[in-house]
Amino acid sequence: MHPSRRALLIGAAFVACFAVLAWIARFYMVRPFAITPWNPSAGLALAFLLIFGIRFWPALAVAAVSTSLLLRGVPTAPYTQLLAPVILTVGYMAMAAILRGPLRFHLAFDRQRDIVNLAAVSIVGTFLMALANLAVFSSASTMTQQDYGHIMLRYWIGHLIGIVVNTPLLLILHARENWPSKNFLHVVNWETAAIVVSVPLTLWIIFGLHWADPYKLFYLLFLPVIWVATRHGIKGAIIGIAAVQIGLIVALINTEFQSNTAVTEFQFMMLALAIAGLFLGMVVTQNRLAQLALARSESRLRTTLSTAPNSIITIGPDNRIVDANPATKRMFDLPKHLSNDLYLQDILPNLGADDA
Secondary structure (H helix, E strand, C coil), rough: CCCHHHHHHHHHHHHHHHHHHHHCCCCEEEECCCCCCHHHHHHHHHHHHHHHHHHHHHHHHHHHHHHHHHHHHCCCCCCCHHHHHHHHHHHHHHHHHHHHCCCCCCCCCCCCHHHHHHHHHHHHHHEEEEHHHHHHHHHCCCHHHHHHHHHHHHHHHHHHHHHHHHHHHHHHHHCCCHHHCHHHHCCHHHHHHHHHHHHHHHHHHHHCCCCCCCHHHHHHHHHCCCCCHHHHHHHHHHHHHHHHHHHHHHHHHCCCCCCCHHHHHHHHHHHHHHHHHHHHHHHHHHHHHHHHHHHHHHHHHHHHHHHHCCCCEEEECCCEEEEEHHHHHCCCCCCCCCCCCHHHHHHHHHHHHHHC
């Protein structure tokens, strides 16, 4: 396929996905600014620019303008219809450029510093975007100081949680070669099924039983995330966090939560859960990779020792022979399995006499 046509198709697919996600996230939207406490399209936008490069910014601009018209309609001050998408496009271009440039962000999302960099850049970037957008909105409408703070907080947490939850998910989906083998889901069938069931079950306990304040029970959502992170590392943590976020949104929409403030507070708790889950999953993955590297190193060492033509002996601090390669055993007529009371001077008496 011609590169220009491929780029056009990629851009069109992105615009369509961006619009669909923005429309899905319209619940608890602050009118007339179309600001929601969750914004999965934000994670899609950053992942898109990280993967394909900031040269695809026109697609983001088109997506931002089209979704703005879809959700807000034509405002009384039409210039806000242009300025808000411009701020969004420039903001995400800047974040992608910083991550891929001086911070050397890995698209494979395989280092702890990638989590730190993504979180830091997204916290600062979305906060500045919230300030800029609220400046535009305040110039076009009359807002009280309380409304200003509430809307800014809603914009900030919506974009921030969208990035922290969805950008890592899209990055690992893009890096297909880094996925486990096809037997990933069949390692322990019962446990995999239990992990999948644990998310809706926990949400039902929190929101469905009505026996306690959901705020006080939110900590229960850490349990399935910790479970999947310790069993499946960073990839499991990313998928688990996304599942919890989707379940939380569905639970809030279908329960009696009518307070916008309550929804925003739940999203801040979800942000803490997501960041903690990502760090735990990364620690587990890096620990397993270190163990695998150690096992491979020991295997290479055993192979080298077993095939070496010269005698190689490993001794302890007391000159006790810990191990010996096959060449040594043949040379000194030693048994295949060495006893624990065999010392260096037993096979090299002259060396032992010299040491004495």
